[in-house]
Amino acid sequence: QSALTQPPSVSGSPGQSVTISCTGTSSDVGSYDRVSWYQQPPGTAPKLMIYEVSNRPSGVPDRFSGSKSGNTASLTISGLQAEDEADYYCSSYTSGSLWVFGTGTKVTVL
Amino acid sequence: QVQLVQSGAEVKKPGASVKVSCKASGYTFTSHGMHWVRQAPGQRLEWLAWINVGNDNTKYSQKFQGRVTITRDTSASTAYMELSSLRYEDTAVYYCARVYGWGGLDYWGQGTLVIVSS
Numbered sequence: 001q002s003a004l005t006q007p008p009s010v011s012g013s014p015g016q017s018v019t020i021s022c023t024g025t026s027s028d029v030g031s032y033d034r035v036s037w038y039q040q041p042p043g044t045a046p047k048l049m050i051y052e053v054s055n056r057p058s059g060v061p062d063r064f065s066g067s068k069s070g071n072t073a074s075l076t077i078s079g080l081q082a083e084d085e086a087d088y089y090c091s092s093y094t095s096g097s098l099w100v101f102g103t104g105t106k107v108t109v110l
Numbered sequence: 111q112v113q114l115v116q117s118g119a120e121v122k123k124p125g126a127s128v129k130v131s132c133k134a135s136g137y138t139f140t141s142h143g144m145h146w147v148r149q150a151p152g153q154r155l156e157w158l159a160w161i162n163v164g165n166d167n168t169k170y171s172q173k174f175q176g177r178v179t180i181t182r183d184t185s186a187s188t189a190y191m192e193l194s195s196l197r198y199e200d201t202a203v204y205y206c207a208r209v210y211g212w213g214g215l216d217y218w219g220q221g222t223l224v225i226v227s228s
Contacts, residue, residue, distance in 0.1 A: 033212075
């Protein structure tokens with residue numbers, strides 16, 4: 001049950017788009033459409049941004065979108081804003097009814 | 111409104127156990143599962159376990175199997191996480207979080223800081 005792999009950091013200027021990858025295996029991301037994404041500003045609890053690969057909870061801006069191809073899921077933030085600066089984590093269901101989080105990505109708005 | 115309110119910070123000695131509570135309100139407690147997640151200082155989120163609150167079925171991370179126990183009291187709308195044989199590296203903030211759909215965690219408790227120190 002190893003952590004999903006994310007890039008340590010991504011950055012972009014306001015208005016640009018950034019994409020965060022989340023690479024797993026055929027036992028987790030590749031086999032189930034149960035990938036979620038969370039935003040965590042410093043010192044706060046995580047906030048659900050995407051669930052079931054590409055669904056947005058109510059209240060989450062449509063600038064945030066999710067997708068999946070094979071063993072890799074992705075979160076794209078379009079029209080980057082200063083308030084988007086935070087740590088982002090992916091999570092996936094795995095075989096055996098278990099769950100795993102990603103290694104986390106720090107998004108910096110330049 | 112949905113709220114998850116966790117118990118307060120704890121300081122424990124190595125080898126001891128800690129039990130964290132998570133009281134739910136604002137929704138039907140038995141209609142949503144509950145996950146437990148922890149975050150050591152400066153580290154990533156780490157999944158510990160989840161409980162199907164409706165039927166009491168539980169699943170545990172292999173890393174914590176045998177040391178962590180998740181329970182719930184439906185009459186009190188409260189879930190519990192007990193971690194035993196504490197080690198220094200168990201120092202972390204422990205969160206409970208409600209399940210939405212297939213695994214999305216839509217509401218989180220405020221977190222409980224557990225410090226393991228001699």
